[in-house]
Amino acid sequence: MTTAPTRTPQGERTRAMRARLLEAAVECLVERGFSGTSTTLVSERAGVSRGAQLHHFPTKNDLVLAAVEHLTEVRGAELRAAAARLPSGPRRTRAVLTMLEDHFTSPVFTAALELWVAARTDPALQAAVGPLEQRVGRDAHRLTVTALGADESQPGVRELVQATLDLVRGLGLATTISDDARRRRRILDQWARTLDAALDPGRHAEKEGTT
Amino acid sequence: MTTAPTRTPQGERTRAMRARLLEAAVECLVERGFSGTSTTLVSERAGVSRGAQLHHFPTKNDLVLAAVEHLTEVRGAELRAAAARLPSGPRRTRAVLTMLEDHFTSPVFTAALELWVAARTDPALQAAVGPLEQRVGRDAHRLTVTALGADESQPGVRELVQATLDLVRGLGLATTISDDARRRRRILDQWARTLDAALDPGRHAEKEGTT
Known part of the structure; x- marks a missing residue:
């Protein structure tokens, strides 16, 4: 992605090195838990000297936390892009659930799970994971409300959106x-129907483009 | 619980020692992850000699797996007892959700989570956790179907029961x-209403004792 690498300024090299370390840390979390x-393993995998690694991330906790934060941001941007591509019409709710399912079965979820535990x-x-999780949770909630076109001023709607996110977290x-993509698909098919029936019916007319 | 401890037969002493080891292992998983x-830590906590511990559980994996299996059985029995005490009538669905919530926020869930990860x-x-989880999952599903009086021959009902279990797992x-008992309560209040509306309405008449 970088052009004219021989003239790469120092700031950009530093950013690229940090990104390599963070990506290597996520890979390590996913593969080895x-x-x-370890910071040694991560710096080896990233091709970054121990000294440089220690300069950027003095401890293992600093490194893995920054890695999961970084990946959460990348995935957040991907989620927003996926949300922008969602179809309108009657299949939208199911498509929102697929989008969330993809997110909660991706390496970022696995890496975050390792961090949570x-x-x-x-x-x-x-102390560091708590605030990060709160932010991530708020962002995911807001994005899902918008994607579903849910009206949170209606009683129960906020809770159903939260339940949707807790459901995909559980999945x-x-x-x-155990990999159970088929089971997940059937559950989310049904959840989409339940969600459509439970959310404000006026919204469905809107989704169908009849308003 | 044992009577006349001075005459405890060997078999019973062995069982008691195994139970102490398994309970200490669960406590260790919950407290330290x-x-x-370690097997050393567990045998110290249980007050069991290293030799006896190694005789019963040669490796750490043997020990923690047996511990989670043991606790799962204990909790399974507790769940069945709780299911037998569920109220009938309109509050039953919500009570089923509380029962499941208690299960999925208990130390057995925490210990199992450590094991899964x-x-x-x-x-x-x-290889050992997979089959255990399948059995636990089947048992929890069956118990929930019965507790809800759900008719799985109706389309979507099986998936709604599974979604309920995945939801409480996510919670x-x-x-x-982060402890969020209030958030959980609101979500489960709403899910009880949604579940009652989504399941066969004939079932509700039955729950009310009007059939």
Whole structure:
């Protein structure tokens, strides 16, 4: 993606090195889990010297937290782009669920899961993961409300959107033990029907383009 | 619970020792996570000699797997007992959700979560966790179908029951990061209403005792 690499300014080289470290850290979390991830392993994988790695991320927690934050931002941008491509009409709700399913079964979910579970028994990590999760949760909620065209001023709508996100989180967790794409598909087919029936019927007319 | 401890036969002493080891292993998983759990720590906590511990559970994986299996059975029995105490009438669905919520926010869920995440990157553990999870999943599904009085021959009902279990699993996972009992309560209040509306209306008449 960089042009004229021989003239790359220092700032850009630093950014590229940080990005390599963060991507290597996410790969490590996904492949080896939190306990199998070490700063040595990550710097080797990224092709970055130990000194440079330690300069940017003094501890393993700094590194994995920045990595998951970075990937969350990348995925957030991808989610927003996917939301912009959603079809209108009666298939929109199901398409929103597929979009969320893709997100919650992706490597970013797996890496975040490793971080969550590690944070559970590591107060320093917990202190950093908590606020990150709150932000991620708020963003995902807002995006889903908009994508569904849900009217949160209606009673129960906010809770159904939250339930949708908790459902796909639960499906994502189930997927880490056994791959069950078929089961997920059937559940989300039904969830889309339930959601359409439960959300404000006026919205459906709108979705169908009849208003 | 044991009577006349001085005359406890060998078999019973062995069982009691195994149970102490398994309970200590679950406590360790909950407090320190999978990576912070060691057979040494567990045998110390259980007050069992290293030799006896190694005799019963040669490896850490043997021990934690047996521990989660043991606790799953205990909790399964507790769930069945709780199901037997569920109220009938219009509040039954909400009570079923509370029962499941209690299960998926309990130490057995936390211990199982540690096991799932560790198994993700440990093929030997995965080979043992997979079948255990399938059995647990089937049992929880069956119990929920019965508790809800759901008619799975109706289209979509099986998927709604599965979605309910995936939803509470997602809520359980969220709880490991931040305690949000209030948020959970609102979501499950709404889900109970949605579930009642989505399941066969004939069933509700039955629940009300009007058939």
